[in-house]
Amino acid sequence: MQRQQNLTKNQKIVLDIIEKSTEPLKAYSILSNVKKKGINAPPQVYRALDKLVDMGKIHKIESKNAFVACQNSNCKVSKAAAFSICESCEEVTEIDNSKISKYLSSFADKIGMKYKKYNLEFFGLCKKCK
Amino acid sequence: MQRQQNLTKNQKIVLDIIEKSTEPLKAYSILSNVKKKGINAPPQVYRALDKLVDMGKIHKIESKNAFVACQNSNCKVSKAAAFSICESCEEVTEIDNSKISKYLSSFADKIGMKYKKYNLEFFGLCKKCK
DNA sequence: CTCTATAATGTTATATTATTACATAGTGTT
């Protein structure tokens, strides 16, 4: 069984490029960027992405089919994440989610759900664009 | 300019099938169900879906690439929506979001964002499955 | 009414995103 801390070769390559990016990266964009490192085909990228998401190292922005590195160390535990997405400049920012997490998990309890994680995407205009 | 209340022929057909479904429908599943009604190609479905989402009549479950009819009349205004998604039985339920809306919009204010809408997806186990 | 602008529709092709299926290679355990 793979340990959380020891990433495999492909996982390291994929995580590295996501961490270095200033914006969410799409799977095929990652693929084209890692061809020189010997990753040739989609499944290699998607497998690494899946595992990294499972570990909480990255998050998927569902509305964009794109991936960002986790900014909050606590996501390692909850895997829950919240983002603000600017509809003008496309900037995506991960929101420090400890308060939201508390609120939302209590909400999930209230509706009778055994809560595991959530994905929250805010759309609007960021500070700069509004 | 199209008025909110007057749906076009294709929009009616697509909305109708989504409203009759007990589960989120995918675009190509909708397509195959409406071929008999004269809708033949993906763009016809996607165009109707886009407009219906804009009007708040339906919502897209981003994590599933699927569409559900809006359960809350107030979504017509806010277009914001929250769902609980059971990872066991796949049931998707729209959460009455007036409280969450209030909380999240104030949160968006606090981080300096001009808030327009949000999409929130809870994952876990529903009442029946837990 | 009819002209015109716009919205809606229809159609073909193609782009983008993601998975299946199977073969090969490494890694640790007994």
Place this chain on the structure above:
DNA sequence: AACACTATGTAATAATATAACATTATAGAG
């Protein structure tokens, strides 16, 4: 060495979504 298991490599294809362009319907303006 034999094994189970994880990871990797590869080809093919499935599933999701859009571009581009032609045609038809509809609502106002004159």
